[in-house]
Amino acid sequence: MILASGGIDVVGEAADGAEAVAAVRELRPDVVLMDIRMPNVDGLEATRRVLAHVPGCRVVILTTFDLDRYVYDALAAGASGFLLKDVTPEHLVAAVRLVDTGDALLAPSITRRLVERFAAGDRPRPPRPPAVHRDLAALTPREREVLTLMGRGRSNAELAEELTLSEATVKTHVARIFAKLALRDRAQAVVLAYETGLVSPGDPDE
Structure with missing residues (x-):
């Protein structure tokens, strides 16, 4: 979908989190689309490792799980936002372009529900x-x-x-x-x- 949009190069793909980290270290992409549930190394840990090795990289989490614990964990790991896997091709491409500018992909409705979940005490606060x-x-x-x-x-x-x-x-x-x-x-x-x-x-x- 991204290649078909034109103007964005897909420089690599990976089958799991460990491969993703290795690929990022080698290829130095601007944006990474990261799955959550993967064998060997999951998307959250892979995000932490990616940003530790390539701090300027932007990570967008792709998930089928709408606003469960993964949302906050992804942000705490350093992700710039997340998308559900049923996103339209146009939205996916727009999201890649958005985070590449340094913005974050967080819709107001997502932000509100995230804040409410924090307030309910569902998630511990991350160490700073x-x-x-x-x-x-x-x-x-x-x-x-x-x-x-x-x-x-x-x-x-x-x-x-x-x-x-x-x-x-x-x-x-x-x-x-x-x-x-x-x-x-x-x-x-x-x-x-x-x-x-x-x-x-x-x-x-x-």
Whole structure:
């Protein structure tokens, strides 16, 4: 499907997680589509290893399991988002292009349900790197607002419309937030927004 879309090269394929890690180390792709359930090394562990060896790579998880424990585990492992396996070809290609730009693939409905699951105590919070100090006091009021909306799954275009800003200005705010809080992408921003209380269950989606 990706080859048929044009403009995206498929540089390799792998039968399981171990092969995926080896292929990424050799081929250095921009984006990896990673299954969850695989023999030898599963997709979550493979994602951790891939990002440890090639930090700039973006991983999108492909799963048949909608919003079960794998969703948070994938984000905690460093994935930039996830797709269900019944995704349309057009959506799949768009997702690859999206994460390649540094964005994260998290729809507002997915974000909301993920936050609610955290709040219910279903998943333990992941340990944070000890060298990283994430202090929301470093953010300006506007940056806190942007982070809150990112935590609810807003894209840059949606942020620009909602805050009456240009997309260029939104991108500047997002970049500053990531730099100040040592965040890699929106997936980490969602988790942090929940953990710091910026986003809470019951918050309106709109």
